[in-house]
Amino acid sequence: MSYYLGLAQLIGIHTLLGLSAYVLMLTGQLSLGQAGFFAIGAYSAGILTVIFELPILPALLAAAVIAAFFAFIVGFPALRVKGLMLVVATIAFGEFVRLFFFNLSWRVPRGDIEVGPDSTNGFREIRYFVANGWSPWEITTFVWTFVILVMIALWWMDRSRAGAVLRAVGEDELATQSVGVNLTAVKVTAMTAGGFIAGIGGALYAHTATYVDHLTFTVLLATFAVSYPILGGLSSVFGTLVAVIFIQGVLVEGLRFLGDWRNIVFGLLIIIAMNLKPDGLFDARTTRILRRAIGLGGREKSDA
Amino acid sequence: MLELRGLSKHFGGVKAVDELDITVNEGEIFGLIGPNGSGKSTTINLICGVYQETAGTVRFHEELMNGKPPHQRLRAGIARTFQNIRLFPNLTVWQNLWVAQNSPQDIATQGFLSRWFGATRRTRKEIATLLELADLEHKSDELASNLAFGEQRRLEFARAAAARPKLLLLDEPAAGMNRQEIQDLSRRIRRMRDSGVTILLVEHVMELVMGVAEQIAVLNFGQKIASGTPGDVQRNKAVQEAYLGTSDSDAPSLDTGA
Numbered sequence: 389m390s391y392y393l394g395l396a397q398l399i400g401i402h403t404l405l406g407l408s409a410y411v412l413m414l415t416g417q418l419s420l421g422q423a424g425f426f427a428i429g430a431y432s433a434g435i436l437t438v439i440f441e442l443p444i445l446p447a448l449l450a451a452a453v454i455a456a457f458f459a460f461i462v463g464f465p466a467l468r469v470k471g472l473m474l475v476v477a478t479i480a481f482g483e484f485v486r487l488f489f490f491n492l493s494w495r496v497p498r499g500d501i502e503v504g505p506d507s508t509n510g511f512r513e514i515r516y517f518v519a520n521g522w523s524p525w526e527i528t529t530f531v532w533t534f535v536i537l538v539m540i541a542l543w544w545m546d547r548s549r550a551g552a553v554l555r556a557v558g559e560d561e562l563a564t565q566s567v568g569v570n571l572t573a574v575k576v577t578a579m580t581a582g583g584f585i586a587g588i589g590g591a592l593y594a595h596t597a598t599y600v601d602h603l604t605f606t607v608l609l610a611t612f613a614v615s616y617p618i619l620g621g622l623s624s625v626f627g628t629l630v631a632v633i634f635i636q637g638v639l640v641e642g643l644r645f646l647g648d649w650r651n652i653v654f655g656l657l658i659i660i661a662m663n664l665k666p667d668g669l670f671d672a673r674t675t676r677i678l679r680r681a682i683g684l685g686g687r688e689k690s691d692a
Numbered sequence: 693m694l695e696l697r698g699l700s701k702h703f704g705g706v707k708a709v710d711e712l713d714i715t716v717n718e719g720e721i722f723g724l725i726g727p728n729g730s731g732k733s734t735t736i737n738l739i740c741g742v743y744q745e746t747a748g749t750v751r752f753h754e755e756l757m758n759g760k761p762p763h764q765r766l767r768a769g770i771a772r773t774f775q776n777i778r779l780f781p782n783l784t785v786w787q788n789l790w791v792a793q794n795s796p797q798d799i800a801t802q803g804f805l806s807r808w809f810g811a812t813r814r815t816r817k818e819i820a821t822l823l824e825l826a827d828l829e830h831k832s833d834e835l836a837s838n839l840a841f842g843e844q845r846r847l848e849f850a851r852a853a854a855a856r857p858k859l860l861l862l863d864e865p866a867a868g869m870n871r872q873e874i875q876d877l878s879r880r881i882r883r884m885r886d887s888g889v890t891i892l893l894v895e896h897v898m899e900l901v902m903g904v905a906e907q908i909a910v911l912n913f914g915q916k917i918a919s920g921t922p923g924d925v926q927r928n929k930a931v932q933e934a935y936l937g938t939s940d941s942d943a944p945s946l947d948t949g950a
Contacts, residue, residue, distance in 0.1 A: 548809040549790055556780045556791045563778040566740065568766035568794030568855050672782065672835075 393524040397596045399636050400528075400535040404589030405609070406616030406628040407538055408582040413617050414551070415578045416558035417467065421478030422613040424485035425583040427605035429455040429590025431489055431505060434514040434600065438503050439496050444516050444530075444595065452587035459583020463576035482610050490602040510601025514594050531592050538585055542625045554578060558622075586613075619661060621668020623675040630669060693718040693890055694739070694859055699748035701734050701914075708734040710914040712748070716859070716907075721881065721891045723905030723922070725898075727934060731914040732894040733775055736861045739892070740772050741765045752859065767796050769858035773848045773865060775894075781837035785828055785847055788836050789819045792854035818854070825883075826850040842873050849880060859890045866897040878904045902926070910934065 409422050433451035436442045442450075466477050495502040503513040517527050545551050556564045557574050565571050594600050616635065620627030639657060643650035665671060670678075694716040701709040709731040716722045724732050737743040739750055741762040750757040757765055780788050793815055798807065806812050823829045826846040831839060836847060845865060852860055862881070866874050874897060881904050885891050895901045901908065902922045909919040912934040918925055925931055 545809070549793070549811065550808040552783060552787045552791050553808075555783060556787075559780045559782060560778050562742065562762075563774070563780065564791065565762040566742075566766065566772055566774075566778075567792035567851060568763045569791065570761075570763045 390524045393528045394596075395637065395641060396528050397531045397592075399632050400531040401589050401593045401596065402612065402616065402632045402636055403535050403629050404538060404585055404592070405613045406620070406632055407542060407625060408584075408586035408589065409613040410617040410622070410625065410628050411542065411554070411578050411582045411585065413614070413622060414546075414554040414558050415575055416561070417575065417578070418471075418475055418614060419466075419478040419579075419582070420475050420607060420610040420614065421462070421466075421481040421485075422582065422586050423605045423607070423610035424478075424482035425455040425459055425586035426590035426593070426609065426613075427482075427485050427489060427600075427602075428458055428583075429587030430594035430600050430604070431492070431511065431590075432587070433591030434511050434594040435494070435505065437516045437595070438511075438513055439494065447516075448534075448588060448591040451591040452584045455587025455590065456580050456584035459586075460576060460580040462583075463579035464572070467572070467575040467579065479607060479610070482605070482607060486602045486605050489605070508601070510599060511594075512599050514598050514600070516595055518598065527596060531596065534588050534592065538588065539625050539629070546624065615658070617668070619658065619668060621665070621670040621675075623668070623670050623672050627668055627670035634669075693753055694892070695749075695751040696735070696739070697749045697751070699735070699738060699750065700746045701731075701738055701743055702746045707914045709738065709911075712911075712914070712916055714909055714916065714919075716890060716892055718858075718890055719885065719888070720907055721885050721893060721905050723901040723908040724892060724894045724911065725896070725901055725908060725925075726911035728896075730911040730934075732911055733863055734914075735911070736772060736863050736892075736894055739765075739861060740770055763794070766794065766855055766857070767799070769796075770861065771852040771855045771857035771859070772861040773845075773852050773863055775863040775867065777844050777848050779836040779844060779848055779851070782835060784833050784835055785823070785839070786819060786832045788847060788851055789822050789854050790815070792851045793818070795854070795856040797856065822850045822854055825853070841868060845869070845873075845877075846880075853884065853889075857889060859892065860884060862891065862893045862895075864895055864897075865893070866895060866900045869897075871899075874900050 405422060405426055408425065409419060412419050429451045432454045433447045436447035436450055437444060462481055466474060466481065469477055489505065491507055492505045493507040494504045495506060496504050505511040522530075553564070553569055553574060557569070557571065561571055612635070616628045616631040619635070620629070620631030639650070639654045643653055646653060661669065694714070696712055696714040699709060699712040700707065712735065724735065726732050734743065738745050741757070741760055741764070745758065752765070752768055752770060755768065757768070780791065783791070790811065802812065820829070823832055826849065828843060828847060828850070831843065836844065839847060849865070866877055869877065878900055881891055881893065893901060893905060905922060907919070908922055908925045910917050910925055910928070910931050917930045917934060918928040
C-alpha cells in the first residue's frame with residue numbers, strides 16, 4: 389500500500405511541476421528552468437524545517453515565495469529572449485541553481501550529529517514528517533491538498549480574463565500589445581506564478597523524499613516539467629494531470645518489468661502520442677467532445 | 693491631433709520612411725496612400741510604437757510619443773488594425789474583445805480583481821455593443837479562426853474600437869474585399885468617425901480612399917510627394933507618375949470609377 393501512496397505523492401508533486409510549466413506555456417514561453425525553481429523550493433523548505441526548525445506549512449509557503457522571487461528576478465532578462473534562445477537561457481539558469489546547491493555546505497550541530505546541506509553529499513536530514521509521526525496517508529493528503537488548491541486556482545484563472553490574456557500573448561504578442569496589454573508585466577507575472585508553483589512542488593518533494601542532492605534537479609527533471617503540458621495539451625489543467633499519471637504511473641512505473649528497455653518504449657510512446665495528437669492528448673477538439681459527453685457546457689452554436 | 697515631424701526609419705541603408713511631416717486634425721478621415729513599399733505600413737508601425745524611429749518625432753495631442761511602448765500609446769488613445777489580420781485565432785470572438793478591454797476608463801474604474809478575474813456587467817454590455825456594431829452577435833462563442841474573412845476583418849475593427857481610441861490606424865482594411873464589402877467598410881469607417889474617432893487610413897484600394905478620405909498624403913520611396921484633398925491628389929502629376937510610370941501618353945487616370 390505504501391508503494392501506491394508513494395506513487396500518488398510523486399504524481400501529485402510532478403503535477404505541480406508540470407503546472408508550473410503550463411502557466412508559462414500559455415504565454416507561448418518554453419522554460420527548461422523549472423527544475424531550478426523546484427530545487428530552490430526544495431532546499432529552502434528543507435533548510436527552514438531542518439536548520440530553523442519551522443513547522444512544515446510556514447516553511448512550505450516561504451519556500452514557494454522564495455522560488456517565486458527568483459522567478460520574478462529571472463523573468464525580466466529571460467523573457468527578453470524568445471523561442472530557442474529562451475530555452476537556452478533557462479537551461480543556463482537551471483544549471484546555475486543546480487551547481488549552487490552542488491557547492492552549498494551549511495552544516496549546523498544538532499545533538500551529536502550535524503544537519504543541513506552538505507554540498508556533493510546532498511541534504512539528508514529532511515525528516516519533518518517522520519519526526520512528527522505523520523502516516524503515509526496523512527502525507528499523501530497533505531501533498532494532494534496543495535495539488536488540488538493549485539489546480540482549482542489555475543482552472544479558475546484560465547476561465548477569467550487573465551487566462552484569456554495569457555493565451556492571447558501565446559497566440560500573438562504583437563497583437564496583444566496593440567490592444568493595450570503590457571507584455572512584460574504579463575510574462576513576468578506568469579513566470580513568477582510558475583516559480584511559486586514549482587516552489588511548492590519542490591518543498592513537498594524534499595519532505596516526502598527526506599533526501600535531496602543536486603543530481604535530483606538536472607535538465608532531465610526540467611524536461612519532464614515541460615513534457616507534461618506538451619503531452620497533455622494546453623486546453624485545461626487536467627491535461628497536465630492526465631499526462632503525469634500516464635508518464636509517471638503507466639510508463640515509468642508500469643513498464644518497470646522491462647528493465648532498461650522501458651526507456652526505449654517510453655520514448656517511442658511519446659513519439660507516437662505526439663504524432664497522433666500534435667496539440668496534446670487533450671486538444672481543443674477532444675476536450676469539447678468530452679465536455680459534451682458528460683453534459684458540461686457543450687453548448688455549440690450553429691452557423692445559422 | 694497627430695503630428696509627425698521629420699519622421700524617419702532606416703533599415704540599414706534602406707530609407708523606409710524619410711523625413712516625413714504629416715498633420716492629422718481631430719475628427720478627420722486622413723488617407724495615406726502610395727505604391728507598394730512606399731513606407732505606409734512602416735509609418736503606422738512608427739506611430740503605434742512597434743518600430744523605434746531613426747529620427748524625428750511623433751506627437752499625439754501635443755504629447756511626445758517617442759520611446760513609449762505600444763500598450764502605453766494605446767492607452768493614450770491610438771489603436772490599430774493590421775494589414776494581414778492578426779486576431780487571437782484560438783480564442784472565441786467574445787474573448788478576443790474581452791482581452792482588448794484596456795481603455796483608460798476601464799483601467800481607472802475597475803479594481804484589479806474585477807478587471808482581471810471578473811467580468812463586470814458593464815464589460816459584458818460593452819462587448820455586446822461591440823458585437824452588435826460588428827454584426828457578429830451570433831458568432832460570439834465561435835473561435836476567431838472559424839470566421840469568414842470579412843467577419844475576421846470586422847472583428848479586428850471591433851477589437852480596435854474596444855479600447856475607445858481617439859485615433860484609429862487602419863492598415864489596408866479593404867485588402868481582399870469585394871465591392872459590396874468595401875461599401876460596407878466605408879459605412880463603418882464613417883460611423884466610427886461620426887462617433888468622434890479620428891481615422892488614419894492606409895490603403896491601396898482607391899475606391900475606398902477617394903470615397904471616404906477628406907485629406908490625403910501620398911508616399912513614394914518613404915517620402916511625401918503630395919498632399920491635399922482627394923481631388924488635388926488625383927490631378928497631381930507626381931502622383932500619377934509614381935503610380936503609373938512616367939509615360940504620359942494616354943495614361944489611365946486615378947479615377948475611382950465612382
